[in-house]
Amino acid sequence: MTLHLAVALDGAGWHPAAWRAGGARPDRLFTPGYWAELVTEAERGLLDFVTFEDALGLQSSHLNEPDGRLDQVRGRLDAVLIASRVAPLSSWIGLVPTAGTTHTEPFHVAIGIASLDHISRGRAGWRPQISGRPDHVAHFGRRPPFPPQDYSRDRDPVFGEHVLDLFAEAADAVEVVRRLWDSWEDDAEIRDVPTGRFVDRDRLHYIDFRGEWFSVKGPSITPRSPQGQPLVTSLAHDTLPYEFAARSSDVVYVTPRDREDAAAIVESVRAAEAAVGRTEPPLRIFADLVVFLDARDAAGRKARLDDLDGAELDSDAHVFTGTPEELAGLLLEWREAGLEGFRLRPGELPHDLVAITRSLVPALQNAGAFRTAYDTVDLRGRLGLARPASRYAKAS
Amino acid sequence: MTKQIHLAAHFPGVNNTTVWSDPASGSQIDFDSFRHLAQTAERGKFDFFFLAEGLRLREAKGHIHDLDVVGRPESLTVLSALAAVTTHLGLAATVNSTFNEPYEVARRLATLDHLSGGRAAWNVVTSFDAFTGENFRRGGFLDEADRYTRAKEFLQTARELWDSWASDAVAADPESGRFLRPGGVTPFRHQGRHFDISGLFNVPRGPQGHPVIIQAGDSDEGREFAASSADVIFSRHSKLEEGRAFYRDVKRRLAAYGRRPEELKILPAVTYVLGDTEAEAAERAVEIRRAQVSPQTAIYFLEAVWGRDLSGYDPDGPLPDVEPNLDEGVSKGHAAFRRDRGELVAKWRALAEEKNLSIRELAIEVSAPQTFIGTPRSVADVIDHFVQTDAADGFIFVPHLTPGGLDDLVDKVVPLLQERGVFRTDYTGPTLRDHLGLAPRTPNRIEETS
Numbered sequence: 001m002t003l004h005l006a007v008a009l010d011g012a013g014w015h016p017a018a019w020r021a022g023g024a025r026p027d028r029l030f031t032p033g034y035w036a037e038l039v040t041e042a043e044r045g046l047l048d049f050v051t052f053e054d055a056l057g058l059q060s061s062h063l064n065e066p067d068g069r070l071d072q073v074r075g076r077l078d079a080v081l082i083a084s085r086v087a088p089l090s091s092w093i094g095l096v097p098t099a100g101t102t103h104t105e106p107f108h109v110a111i112g113i114a115s116l117d118h119i120s121r122g123r124a125g126w127r128p129q130i131s132g133r134p135d136h137v138a139h140f141g142r143r144p145p146f147p148p149q150d151y152s153r154d155r156d157p158v159f160g161e162h163v164l165d166l167f168a169e170a171a172d173a174v175e176v177v178r179r180l181w182d183s184w185e186d187d188a189e190i191r192d193v194p195t196g197r198f199v200d201r202d203r204l205h206y207i208d209f210r211g212e213w214f215s216v217k218g219p220s221i222t223p224r225s226p227q228g229q230p231l232v233t234s235l236a237h238d239t240l241p242y243e244f245a246a247r248s249s250d251v252v253y254v255t256p257r258d259r260e261d262a263a264a265i266v267e268s269v270r271a272a273e274a275a276v277g278r279t280e281p282p283l284r285i286f287a288d289l290v291v292f293l294d295a296r297d298a299a300g301r302k303a304r305l306d307d308l309d310g311a312e313l314d315s316d317a318h319v320f321t322g323t324p325e326e327l328a329g330l331l332l333e334w335r336e337a338g339l340e341g342f343r344l345r346p347g348e349l350p351h352d353l354v355a356i357t358r359s360l361v362p363a364l365q366n367a368g369a370f371r372t373a374y375d376t377v378d379l380r381g382r383l384g385l386a387r388p389a390s391r392y393a394k395a396s
Numbered sequence: 397m398t399k400q401i402h403l404a405a406h407f408p409g410v411n412n413t414t415v416w417s418d419p420a421s422g423s424q425i426d427f428d429s430f431r432h433l434a435q436t437a438e439r440g441k442f443d444f445f446f447l448a449e450g451l452r453l454r455e456a457k458g459h460i461h462d463l464d465v466v467g468r469p470e471s472l473t474v475l476s477a478l479a480a481v482t483t484h485l486g487l488a489a490t491v492n493s494t495f496n497e498p499y500e501v502a503r504r505l506a507t508l509d510h511l512s513g514g515r516a517a518w519n520v521v522t523s524f525d526a527f528t529g530e531n532f533r534r535g536g537f538l539d540e541a542d543r544y545t546r547a548k549e550f551l552q553t554a555r556e557l558w559d560s561w562a563s564d565a566v567a568a569d570p571e572s573g574r575f576l577r578p579g580g581v582t583p584f585r586h587q588g589r590h591f592d593i594s595g596l597f598n599v600p601r602g603p604q605g606h607p608v609i610i611q612a613g614d615s616d617e618g619r620e621f622a623a624s625s626a627d628v629i630f631s632r633h634s635k636l637e638e639g640r641a642f643y644r645d646v647k648r649r650l651a652a653y654g655r656r657p658e659e660l661k662i663l664p665a666v667t668y669v670l671g672d673t674e675a676e677a678a679e680r681a682v683e684i685r686r687a688q689v690s691p692q693t694a695i696y697f698l699e700a701v702w703g704r705d706l707s708g709y710d711p712d713g714p715l716p717d718v719e720p721n722l723d724e725g726v727s728k729g730h731a732a733f734r735r736d737r738g739e740l741v742a743k744w745r746a747l748a749e750e751k752n753l754s755i756r757e758l759a760i761e762v763s764a765p766q767t768f769i770g771t772p773r774s775v776a777d778v779i780d781h782f783v784q785t786d787a788a789d790g791f792i793f794v795p796h797l798t799p800g801g802l803d804d805l806v807d808k809v810v811p812l813l814q815e816r817g818v819f820r821t822d823y824t825g826p827t828l829r830d831h832l833g834l835a836p837r838t839p840n841r842i843e844e845t846s
Contacts, residue, residue, distance in 0.1 A: 019568065019575060026568035026575065030600050032479065032511045056499060058581070058596040066596050070576040075566065075600045078507040084476040085511045088427070104500065107451065107531045108470070115469035119427045119477045139499040141593040142534075184467070193417045196692030199467070201460040204453070217530035219460075221453060223425050223467040308573070 004341025045357025049094025444486025
């Protein structure tokens, strides 16, 4: 079975000083050509999909407020629009932008991702993301202030309750989006000239969602997309987000430190699936890794970036430095813990992406562990997920 | 002085202008349809491509209206993809200011401006109806009276966000280690009736500074909003005399805002039909209108005015003899027929009697005829005449067919306008502001102090 490989794209790469590296293109980060080249490179490496990070506020090294730093990449383009911009320039690779569940209207997310699925002919996904940042709340002015984030204090009654709410709201948002994606049956458009009807309105459905945070009537304004249900993916580090993923997602990204930790996390994810009574196919579990890849001394390159930034790279995910062949070995070993795939976060772009596509991928192919050609266009199919019928379609 | 004409292409929308029953009618959702129409418009050197928006499916008699095209994609997502398959064409999105927030809309439009190299435009629309609100967190929260105050404040807030990044804020200089220049990003703070927000915006200033702003309101308030804030008016005044009156009225309002007449382009939305002879064009025009007004659409058309179910009436028979129910609104999600229905019924009855018209014939007779009907030469003449005599600065063409509905306009009429020297033979700059002859928004650079 082929391993699944995704790449997470963000700015100049995942090292905060990556933009200062020799091969970086920091003056092009906000141009379409930059993103087109990265996605084309990822597709050349036959990767399953790329993800695009996003947030409704300026990047900051602080959890709760801006950091005022001028020496790191600041500024981001809207991820759904980047994905859409590169869709006509690619043919196979999945496109998975981040969009928020805390401040963004689920209706807008639903039609944006469905449109991306139409444009890309079935290659769209979505990474729903909560935002607990107090400074971002003030960009909208619509909700009461958020308490400061401190994840070491998740048993704190106020903060703990707040995080529970954000995840519960996120689960509602995904439920609304998924219902909207199903609100048009596949054959709703009939163009029946004798009766003068463009659609059969019996195949369009109100979703009538009522929740604690919002109510949404439906149906969507966008016809059902090629995949029906674009791929939903989420990042998770703990029980609460594992349960969110088990309720809402098709793919979950986790952050093990080593193979043993990977096995423990896989067990926790499977337990979360049982706890929420998941009936969908099991979550595809991907491990996230930050990677610095060179034929020699990747660690030295990473250390030089650390020096430039003035601090050692701090990451929620395991940081790998080494040769592509060593990484191939590690992926194959960790995979034994029950992982279906990996989402690699290139430390430096395009350097580490090119190392993935031109060195890591051939190494995995030589081991018989990675595809040598794309076989399906649609992203669900690539991950072995069937195209679901609309939940509103009457069984016939 | 000869005025230069501005042209825009409207993707066929969800009303009965769009003929979906024609065998040549293609998909309303497939990206290839959008690509075809946009590339046709760019071949014709059009200023921009325009997408409308509606955030709830239209309803009639408590059901989803099924007689017209139903369904469309999210505007900005499609336009961003179109930026990849066009090089100069402006890309205009209709985005509602009622069911969105300034931070998000400002960053999505700035993103489109970056991803298209300076071709983004925003048609700022407002709605107040609880009907659309049912699809959103806040529901129907806005009074009709407040929709322009919110729209104005929304646009003002978006401009503050765009201006919070200096045009040269991104230094990206590895030598000095400065990604941002000091003072390049200024915190924003907006406190107003509709928005009370503060913080840091997170998209660098786009190539145009601000995207081109389009406005379509027609009321006194709407015209004032356009005069104060818009670069383009999407106008519904497509007849010569009323076009001139509207043009005079709106251009006159500009001085109060310190703006010159050429800083606001007035573009009526128009339809057209071409033929090799005038007679052939007229004949085609009637055929198209018959296709636009199906028997079922004719009944629906009358129901919207009568305020009752008329499904028992024969579309090929005489007008209903029942009196209209003026208390009852039948259709939701579109703006037509909100007023004066009683008068209209009386007028239609008189007309039907005089010309001996059936329901369907009446509906065809009184629904809007195509704006320009004729040979390529006569249509080019009329377009030029409208513009040179100040009934418009150009037009937004609404084709009746997806996606080939502008093919003949671009192939046959545009060359005649170019021959006359009233329409560009090639783009002279990369941005939509260049096409429209609008100055870039204030460069907004950092003052060098050291």
